[in-house]
Amino acid sequence: MSSAAPRPGLLGRWTQDHLREFVATVGRLYREPVSTLLTAAVVGITLALPAGLHLLVKNLSAISFSWEGSLQTSLFLKDSVSAARGRALAQELRRRRGVQKSEYISREQSLAEFRELSGFGEALQLLEDNPLPAVIVITPDTRDGAEATDRLMTELTRLPEVELAKVDHKWLERLYAILGMVERSVLILSAVLALAVIVTVGNTIRLDIENRRDEIVVMKLIGAPDAFIRRPFLHTGICYGLAGGAIAWIFVHGALLALSGPARRLAGLYESGFSLSGLSFSATLAMLGAGFLLGAIGSFWTVSRHLGKIEPA
C-alpha cells in the first residue's frame, strides 16, 4: 500500500466531502419516498402560505393603484378668475406631466347642471348671484405612481387661481393603510411560519438521529469529528427545505393558474388592464433559498443539541 495519490486540498476536500454526502443523502431520501415527501409537503405548505399571501398583497396593491385612475380632483376657482383665464388654465394644466384630462366648467354650466340634478331649480332662481364657482376637473395619469400623483395634486391646489381643491382621496389612503397593515401581518406570519419550518425539520432530524444512534456511536469510536457526523443530517435538512420550497412553488403557481381566469373576468368587468402578477424568478429563488436556509438551520440546531449527548461508552 503506497500513498501515491495525496489527499485533496482543503477546498477540494470540502467540495468532495459535501458532494459525496449530498449524493448519499439524496439516495437515502429516495429510498424512503413516503416519509420524505410527507416532511417535504409539510415544509412546502408552511412556505406556500406566506408566499401566497405576499403575492395576494402585491396584486391587491396593483389593483388599488389602478383604481386611482378613476380619481378626479375638482379645483374650485376663485370668483375673480375670468372665464377666459379659467379656460386657458385648463389648457395649461392639460399639458402638464401627470395630468390625463382637464375640463373647465364655467359658473353658468355649473349652475345649469346643479339646477338639473338637484331639483332646487326654483329656489336658485330666488338668488341674485350665481353662488357656484367655476371648476376645473382634473383626471390624473397614474402611471408615474401613487406618490407622484399625490405630489401633483398638492401642487395644483396651491395654484393662485384655485380657491379650494376637493380631492376624494381618503378612501384610497385608508385602503393603502389597510394594505400596509396586511403586508406587515404577512411579514409577522412569515416569521412565525419560518420558525415552524425550523421546528418541523428539526423534529424530523431528531427522529433520524435517534434511529441512527448506533451508527453515530460507531462513527465516534473510529474518530469521526462532529462536523463529519453532522454532515448527513445537515444535508438531509437542506434537502427537506429545498424540496419544501419546490412544493411551495408548485402550490402557489397552481393557485395562481386557478385564479387567473376569474381575475381576467373581473378585470374585464372593470374595464381594467389588470392581470395577476405571478411568481417572478427572484421570488422563486427566494422560496428555494428560504427552504435551504431554514432546513439548514433546523437540522444544524437539532444535531448540535443532540450530538453531544450520544457518546460511546
Added chain:
Amino acid sequence: MSQIVHFHSVSHRYPGGGEVLADIGFRLAKGEMAFLTGRSGAGKSTLLKLIALLARPTRGQIVVNGQNLATLKRRHIPLYRQQIGIIFQNFNLLYDRTVFDNVALPLVIRGYAHEDIGRRVRAALDSVGLLHKEKAMPMTLSGGEQQRVGIARAIVTKPILLLADEPTGNLDPEMALETMEIFRRFNEVGVSVLVATHAIDLIQQLPYRVIHLDGGRISKDQPVAFAELDHE
C-alpha cells in the same frame, strides 16, 4: 520516546462503584505486541477504554505516542482516535452498508480521494482475506468474517497502535488462532498491538508479552512467554 503507551499509576472508578483499576503502571514499546489477560471484570476492557479515551482515569497519567491524555481537549478526541485502530468484541459494524463501505468509512472521515479509497480498502480486505466479500452485507457473513471486516476497518488507515478488546470472544478456536495470526502479521510491519483476551490457552502458544490483570491490578507482567529468539 520509545514507548507508544505509558500508564503511570492510573486508577479508575466508575461513579458510585468500586475501583476497577488501581495503580496501574506499564509501558508498551513502539512496535511491541502484548496481551492483556485476566478474568471477566478484571479491568481489561476499562484499560483499553482509557487508552481510546472512551473513559478518563480517576487518578494517574496516561501518555500515548507522546500525548498526555489528561491535557487533550474534547474537540481533539476525534483526531486522537484516528491514530488508533480499535477492534471490538461485538464488531461494531454498520449493518446497512456493504463490507466495502464499512472498511472505507475511516478513509471517508479523513477525506481521502475516491480512487485512493478503493485501492486502500481492497488492500486492507486482502490482508484479512476478504477481498471477494467487498460487496457483501455484513449480516450475511459469519462471525469470524465480520470480525475480520472490523480488523480491516481498524488497519485501513495504517494506525500506529492497534487495540483489540476480546477479538476472539465470539469465535471458535480455529478462527481465533487465525485472528491472532492476522495481528501478528501487522505487528511484524511495525504496528504496536495490545490485545485484551481471556483466551489464556490460545496465547500461551504465542511468543508475546502478557500483562495479567487481577482485581484491577497488574499481578504478572511476563516480558515474553517463550520463543523470544523466534520473534527476534
